[in-house]
Amino acid sequence: MTNVIRFTLTAALTFFSLQAWSGFFDSSPSGVSASKSRFMPVEEAFRLDADLTGERVNLTWEIEPGHYLYRSRFSVRILxxxxxxxxxxxxxxxxxxxxxxxxxxxxxxxxxxIAVPLKLSEAELHQGVVLEVQFQGCADAGLCYPPHRQLLSLVP
Structure with missing residues (x-):
């Protein structure tokens, strides 16, 4: 019985000391490893701005260095x-x-x-539009973001 207790105690102490030291050599002050913190959130990596002018929505993405967007992965839906x-x-x-x-x-x-031509009445244009924009991109460091949807509410 004492061997079982000794083994359990040794295993528990080893486990807890490994947990305590696991973030010691990380460069980030919060203990989050560099591999987990090196990727930006999608809306920071690909900043989307939009405006509604006439019968057209103009979408502009500012893309952070080391990132890219796929041309074939854009879609827009008017809600x-x-x-x-x-x-x-x-x-x-x-x-x-x-x-x-x-x-x-x-x-x-x-x-x-990217420009999105719209067909809507003058009254609808003055009320504005709500649209869902979908896009997808990657980071050169090896992360391909899943398709991302962003809702926008625009008035002229």
């Missing part, structure tokens, strides 16, 4: 007013690259501007 028709997204040509996650793709770095 309000419901009967608004969206034209084809007007996207500029991207940079052709071989992506480790998706193969041969076009990407954007630094900044991208």
């Amino acid at each position: 309000e007013p419901e009967n608004t028709v969206i034209g084809e997204l007007l996207t500029p040509d991207g940079i052709q690259t071989m992506d480790e996650f998706r193969g041969e793709v076009e990407i954007y770095r630094n900044r991208v501007d």
Whole structure:
């Protein structure tokens, strides 16, 4: 019986001392390891700004260095007013690259501007629109963010 108690006590002390020292050599003051803290939240890595001018929504992403957005992974859906028709997204040509996650793709770095043509009445335009924008990008350091949805409420 004493061998079982001795083994349990030794195992518990070893486990708790490993837990206590696990963050000791991390460079961050909070004890969060560098591998967990090196990636930005998606809305910081890809800052989206939008404005509604006439029958068009202009979307602008400021893309942090070391990050990129996929040209093929943008979509826009109008939530309000419901009967608004969206034209084809007007996207500029991207940079052709071989992506480790998706193969041969076009990407954007630094900044991208996309126009979204809308068909809506003058009264609807003055009330504004609510839209859902979806996009996806990656960090060069090896993280591919999941598709991200952002809701925007715009008035002219």
